[in-house]
Structure formats: structure tokens, C-alpha cells
Amino acid sequence: MYMSIKELVAASTTTDTPVSELMIQQEMSKTSSSREEVWSAMERNLDVMEAAVKRGVEGDGVFSTTGLTGGEAVLLKKYREQGHTLSGDIMMEAVQNAISTNEVNASMGVVCATPTAGSTGTLPGVLFVIKDRLNLDHEQMVRFLFTAGAYGMVIANNAGIAGATGGCQAEVGSASAMGAAAAVEAAGGTAEQSSEALAMAISNLLGLVCDPVAGLVELPCVKRNAIGAGNALISADMALAGLTNKIPADEVIEAMDKVGKGLPKALRETGLGGLAATPTGIQMKMRIFGNTVKVGE
Amino acid sequence: MAVNYKSVFDIIGPVMIGPSSSHTAGAVAIGRAANRIFHDKPTNVIIHYYESFAETHKGHGTDYAIISGILGFEPDDSRVPNAIPIAEKQGIKVTFIEESEDSPIGHPNTAIIELSNEQRKVIVSGCSIGGGTIEIREIKMDGFDIKPKGPLPILLMQGHDDDHRSVSAKLATVTSVNDEATYHTADRTLYEYDLENRLKNHDLDDLAKKHSQLVYL
Structure with a gap:
């Protein structure tokens, strides 16, 4: 098993094999599965992701039962149609896809957790815009997910991917890093460049807290995926342009683990700190769960 | 790690x-x-x-x-x-x-x-x-207080020494065993195996045929 980014990059470079292929081979050997089994399982996940991206912009969109989130992916779609976005259509399409997916998640629809449900929009946010940008075929899209998974496994096993232990940096930060690394491979970059993109993506979101209003995966989670997707594309572009993070990826992952462990409990998915502890956040919690709820540590 | x-x-x-x-x-x-x-x-x-x-x-x-x-x-x-x-x-x-x-x-x-x-x-x-x-x-x-390290998959088997030998032999053909522990009550023994890889259904079925008190997590 690849336990560090360094090992993964070295294996890819010395054998001239893309990380997606290394991941497929590792999965086949770890689970005694055939290539077809592993491949078709990933194809099913891709189908679920594609359906969620579309579902959130059908009609008026989807809404959560609490009313805290929903319908905003549709607003973005209409805004984009006017053709005057400030950050460019590709960026806002990524944002729309990310928000659409997380609105589906918040409305208790079906999603593919990548790596978590709270951060489920980040990777599709990236994938479905570079699909058009780079004319990726079906096979390349499936490979994108294997690459993202390979880098994500290293992050998960070395630092973790739960908001309750590491904050949002561990969820959206990890998803953004996976998306950045996989986007670099899809664009023809090297594994070394992927590792730089990953390192920059995490570095940019280091310290991001997990502060869900009322403890729900809605505010600010849905829009954090917008920044996860945008940051992934920016980090991938920076790496493809030859920029480097200077601090190596494995050290960045270790730093994320330490920062996460240093976060107070109120900022690790308890819904007791950050935006959850604002007057408006507390009012929302009381409206949803009643006036007797705990509202601070 | x-x-x-x-x-x-x-x-x-x-x-x-x-x-x-x-x-x-x-x-x-x-x-x-x-x-x-x-x-x-x-x-x-x-x-x-x-x-x-x-x-x-x-x-x-x-x-x-x-x-x-x-x-x-x-x-x-x-x-x-x-x-x-x-x-x-x-x-x-x-x-x-x-x-x-x-x-x-x-x-x-x-x-x-x-x-x-x-x-x-x-x-x-x-x-x-x-x-x-x-x-x-x-x-x-069943009177046991089992404390695994945590990560799955975990296989638990209640039985005797010969059951343990047979389970170990079967496991050796399909996965490495990262950790093992044995627990005792007055009249029974339970074996815990922390496995590296998930078991395939047919391998699990083979084990379950021979050992009735298996728990696979």
C-alpha cells in the first residue's frame, strides 16, 4: 500500500505509470478483485455523482427539510446564462456543480461521499468542468476518480478526513487536494506536479474549522464546497504552471493532522462554535430543535 | 500508523x-x-x-x-x-x-x-x-469483554484450540492477520483476528460451515 505521497510519486515516476493505474492495481491486489470488478464499481460511483450534479439544478432545485439550504445552484445556473460572471464561466460552473451536489446531500438525496458527504460536492465540482475543458472521455473520468482516491487514501491514513477530529480542512481541504492532484493528471501533468497541487490546496485551506449551524451539514458546508472546488482548480493551474509549494506534500498532510488535533472541540463538528455560535446561527438551531437546546460550550 | x-x-x-x-x-x-x-x-x-x-x-x-x-x-x-x-x-x-x-x-x-x-x-x-x-x-x-484496536475487518470465533488452528490456516491463504487476541470465560474461549484484507463471501462461507459461532465485522 502507498503510505506517503512521496512513495506514490516515486512509483509513478520510476515506472512511468499514472497514479490512476497504480491505484487500480493496488485495489485489485488488496481485494482479490478483477480489473472489471474494480472498474465497474468506480463507474457506478461516477454515475451517482453525475446524477447529483444534474438533480440539484432541475426545476427550482432541491431544498432541505429545515429550509436552511437549497435552490442556490439554480440561481447560479441562471446567473451564468447571462454571461457576466466575474471569475469566468468555468469557475462558476465548478461552483454550481459543487453546490448542486451538496444541496442534494442536505436534502437527503443520494450522493457518493468523496471523501465525505459534507465535502461531497468538491470533487464533482472539479471533474465535470474539466471534462468539458479537457474533452475527457468516460475512461479518463473514471481514472480521475482512481487518482483522487489514491491521494485521498494517503491523506486519510496519515491525517484523517472527519470534521469531528480534524475540522473542515480535513473534509473540504482533503477533497480539494484530491481534486487538484487528479486534475493535474487529467491535464497531462506529472505525479510530481500533482503532489505540488495537493500540497498547495491543503496549505490554502489549513485551519478551516468545522462549525455547522445546528449541527447540520448545510451552513456553511454547502458553500465551503464551492471554495473547495475553486481552490482545487487554482492549485492545479498553479502546479501545471510550474509553481511549487516549497513545503513537501507529506509534511503539509502532517501539519494538517497537528492543526486538527489542536482545534478546540467547539470547532470540530459539535455545532457549538464559529458560525454555529453566532446569534443568527443559534436562532436557527432553536427554530429547528426547540428552545431547550445547548447553544455553547 | x-x-x-x-x-x-x-x-x-x-x-x-x-x-x-x-x-x-x-x-x-x-x-x-x-x-x-x-x-x-x-x-x-x-x-x-x-x-x-x-x-x-x-x-x-x-x-x-x-x-x-x-x-x-x-x-x-x-x-x-x-x-x-x-x-x-x-x-x-x-x-x-x-x-x-x-x-x-x-x-x-x-x-x-x-x-x-x-x-x-x-x-x-x-x-x-x-x-x-x-x-x-x-x-x-457472552461474558467476554473484547477490546479490538479498532480498524476493520475483524473476525471473532468462539471455539477451541483446534478451531483456532483451522481458522488460522484458512485465513493464511486469503489475508495477512495484523493482530490476534484470545479471551477466556470460565468455560469458553474466544479468538479475535484483525485482518488486513476483507474476506470474500465464499471464503467466509467456508469458515462459517466449519465454525458456527463466527462474527465477521
Whole structure:
């Protein structure tokens, strides 16, 4: 098993094999599965992701039962149609896809957790815009997910991917890093460049807290995926342009683990700190769960 | 370093009903582990929540998720949101308790599940470590107090020395065993195997044919 980014990059470079292929081979050997089994399982996940991206912009969109989130992916779609976005259509399409997916998640629809449900929009946010940008075929899209998974496994096993232990940096930060690394491979970059993109993506979101209003995966989670997707594309572009993070990826992952462990409990998915502890956040919690709820540590 | 994430589908997946992989999909997984350990229909279910689980279970649908698992549902089963009324219709009494102290098993996403009926009671302590992946850190069953390191897969077998030799021989052909432990009561012995790879169904069936008291998590 690849336990560090360094090992993964070295294996890819010395054998001239893309990380997606290394991941497929590792999965086949770890689970005694055939290539077809592993491949078709990933194809099913891709189908679920594609359906969620579309579902959130059908009609008026989807809404959560609490009313805290929903319908905003549709607003973005209409805004984009006017053709005057400030950050460019590709960026806002990524944002729309990310928000659409997380609105589906918040409305208790079906999603593919990548790596978590709270951060489920980040990777599709990236994938479905570079699909058009780079004319990726079906096979390349499936490979994108294997690459993202390979880098994500290293992050998960070395630092973790739960908001309750590491904050949002561990969820959206990890998803953004996976998306950045996989986007670099899809664009023809090297594994070394992927590792730089990953390192920059995490570095940019280091310290991001997990502060869900009322403890729900809605505010600010849905829009954090917008920044996860945008940051992934920016980090991938920076790496493809030859920029480097200077601090190596494995050290960045270790730093994320330490920062996460240093976060107070109120900022690790308890819904007791950050935006959850604002007057408006507390009012929302009381409206949803009643006036007797705990509202601070 | 504990290797909890052994498959690419732990990261790209699971396909699940929202909203939270740790508090919903992971909760289903902890419930399913308890279901496999109890291996019978409970009449009484008590769930103790700690830390993040205690603070946010209502918003995340953790209650119905964990009951779904106890009923044996998969995380993407459309019955998941209706699991509590389904359980109550089956005559299962369900109680949720928000504990105010820190998790006794040292993780913020902890649920301790007590399952009982007239014949038997088991207590399973699980934690949801992110992305739907879980650890099982304590199991109290049949007089044993089992304390695994946490990461799955875990195989438990009640039997004798010769059963242990036979299980070990079979396991050696399909996976490495990362850790082993043996537990005793006055008249029985339980063997715990922490496995590197998940077992294929046919390998598990082979083992179950020879050893009736197996629990595979």
C-alpha cells in the first residue's frame, strides 16, 4: 500500500505509470478483485455523482427539510446564462456543480461521499468542468476518480478526513487536494506536479474549522464546497504552471493532522462554535430543535 | 500508523443517503456491526451518544441511521429515513441517550449500542472516523469483554484450540492477520483476528460451515 505521497510519486515516476493505474492495481491486489470488478464499481460511483450534479439544478432545485439550504445552484445556473460572471464561466460552473451536489446531500438525496458527504460536492465540482475543458472521455473520468482516491487514501491514513477530529480542512481541504492532484493528471501533468497541487490546496485551506449551524451539514458546508472546488482548480493551474509549494506534500498532510488535533472541540463538528455560535446561527438551531437546546460550550 | 482506509472505495464512496458520511453512513455501519454481533432480533435497543455524536445526532439523522444498521439495511437503502417507525412496528423499544462526558473509547464520534432480548445482551462501542469508515473498539458479549484496536475487518470465533488452528490456516491463504487476541470465560474461549484484507463471501462461507459461532465485522 502507498503510505506517503512521496512513495506514490516515486512509483509513478520510476515506472512511468499514472497514479490512476497504480491505484487500480493496488485495489485489485488488496481485494482479490478483477480489473472489471474494480472498474465497474468506480463507474457506478461516477454515475451517482453525475446524477447529483444534474438533480440539484432541475426545476427550482432541491431544498432541505429545515429550509436552511437549497435552490442556490439554480440561481447560479441562471446567473451564468447571462454571461457576466466575474471569475469566468468555468469557475462558476465548478461552483454550481459543487453546490448542486451538496444541496442534494442536505436534502437527503443520494450522493457518493468523496471523501465525505459534507465535502461531497468538491470533487464533482472539479471533474465535470474539466471534462468539458479537457474533452475527457468516460475512461479518463473514471481514472480521475482512481487518482483522487489514491491521494485521498494517503491523506486519510496519515491525517484523517472527519470534521469531528480534524475540522473542515480535513473534509473540504482533503477533497480539494484530491481534486487538484487528479486534475493535474487529467491535464497531462506529472505525479510530481500533482503532489505540488495537493500540497498547495491543503496549505490554502489549513485551519478551516468545522462549525455547522445546528449541527447540520448545510451552513456553511454547502458553500465551503464551492471554495473547495475553486481552490482545487487554482492549485492545479498553479502546479501545471510550474509553481511549487516549497513545503513537501507529506509534511503539509502532517501539519494538517497537528492543526486538527489542536482545534478546540467547539470547532470540530459539535455545532457549538464559529458560525454555529453566532446569534443568527443559534436562532436557527432553536427554530429547528426547540428552545431547550445547548447553544455553547 | 493505523491503516483504516484500505480501499479506494473508502475514499470515493460510499454511495449513500445524505447528509453526513460520519454521522449517517458511519452510523449505519456501527449499527450493522451491532446487528452482526447480536445475530438475533432485539426487543430493546439503547444508544449512548458521546461528544460530536451527542451534540449533532438530531441534525445528521444519526438516530434513524444507527437503527437502520441494527435492522440490517445498507447506507443507500431508501428505508433508512424511516428506520425508527419500522423498528417500533417490529416491537423493538428504542432509546437514545446524550452523554455529557467524553467518549470512553477516545473518539468524538462515539456510539455505544446495547442490544437485548430475553435470551441475551450485547454492548458494542463503535466510532465513526470519517467518510463512512468505522472502528469497533469494545464488544461485551457472552461474558467476554473484547477490546479490538479498532480498524476493520475483524473476525471473532468462539471455539477451541483446534478451531483456532483451522481458522488460522484458512485465513493464511486469503489475508495477512495484523493482530490476534484470545479471551477466556470460565468455560469458553474466544479468538479475535484483525485482518488486513476483507474476506470474500465464499471464503467466509467456508469458515462459517466449519465454525458456527463466527462474527465477521
